[in-house]
Amino acid sequence: MNKSSFYMIKPSFKTVKILLFFAFSVWQINRHTFAAEALFKENAPEWRYSVRPGDNLIRFGKQHLINPDNWLVLQKLNKINNPRHMQLGKILRVPLSLVKQLPAPAEIVMVSGQAGILKADKSAQPVAAGQQLRAGTELITGENSKLNIKFADGSIVSMQPKSTMKLDTLSMYSGGGMVDTKLRLQQSKVETEANPARLQDNQMQIITPTAVAAVRGTKFRISADVVSIKQETLEGKVALMAAGQEVAVDKGFGSLSEGGNAPLPPVLLLPAPATGNLPIKLEAVPVVFNMSAQDGAVA
Secondary structure (H helix, E strand, O other): OOHHHHHHHOOOHHHHHHHHHHHHHHHHHHHHHHHHHHHHHHOOOEEEEEOOOOOOHHHHHHHHEOOHHHHHHHHHHHOOOOOOOOOOOOEEEEEHHHEOEEEOOEEEEEEEOOEEEEOOOOOEEEOOOOOEEOOOOEEEEOOOOEEEEEEOOOOEEEEOOOOEEEEEEEEEEHHHOEEEEEEEEEEEEEEEEEOOOOOOOOEEEEEOOOOEEEEOOEEEEEEEOOOEEEEEEEEOEEEEEEOOEEEEEEOOEEEEEEOOOOOOOOEEOOOOOOOOOOOOOOOOOOOOOOOOOOOOOOO
C-alpha cells in the first residue's frame, strides 16, 4: 500500500466523533439496561405513578428523579417505546431509590395523660401538642393515656394506653408527590385514619413483631404484642401480612395472626355497643362505664 492510499482510508476527525458518540450511546443504553434489570430483580420498593396530561419520561426525570438521566431506566422497566409520549393513566413503576426524597414532617396534635419520647436509658421525655417529630423517634404512653400524631399526608395515628411505637420511616418523595410512612408498633394498640385525602400514591405500613398492615387510605385498629396481632378495619381495606401470606380485610371485618403464623380468614366485627343507658352528665373524672354484655363478645 502506498502512502497516498493510506491517507485515503484514514478516518476523518468528524467520522471519529460520530463513532465515539455511537459507542457512548450504546454504552449508556447497556448501562441503564443493566441498572433496570438489577432494580427489577431486587424487587425494590417503588412508587406507582399514574401518568397525567403533559407527562413524558424526559420531563418526569427532570422533575422527580435524583439523576434526570435515569428516565432511561424507567423506559426499560416500564417497556415504553417513545419516551416523549405516555398513555394517560398508565401506571409508571418508579423504584424509590431513584426518586428525590426529603424527610416528611410529623407532629403531635393531642396529649392526654402521661406520654413521652423513650430515651436510650428507657426514661421518657414528656411531649406536648405542636411538637415536631422525626424518623427514629420512639413514643410511649402510660396507663389511661393517649397520644395523637399527624403525618405529612394528614394521617392521624392515635396511640392507646400503655403503647410503644417507633417512627421507622417518614419520607416525602418528589416534593410531596408521594408520602411513605412506616411505623413500628411494639406493644398495645393504635387507631389509625390513614391518608384521609385518599391521595393515590401515598402509603402507610404498621409493622408489629409478627406481622405488617399496609394501607393507602382507610380507618383501622391494630392491637399487638410480641406473639400476636389483631386488626380491625373500620373503613376501606387493609392488607394484613404474616408468615409470607396476605389477607385483605374489608370494612367491618377483622383478622388475627398468632405466633407468627399466617393471618386467619377475616371475620365480621361485632356491632358498636349500645350507649343509650350512659349518663348524659358526668360529675367527676375518671369515669367508669357499665356496658351491657354483647352476644358473641369474648373477653
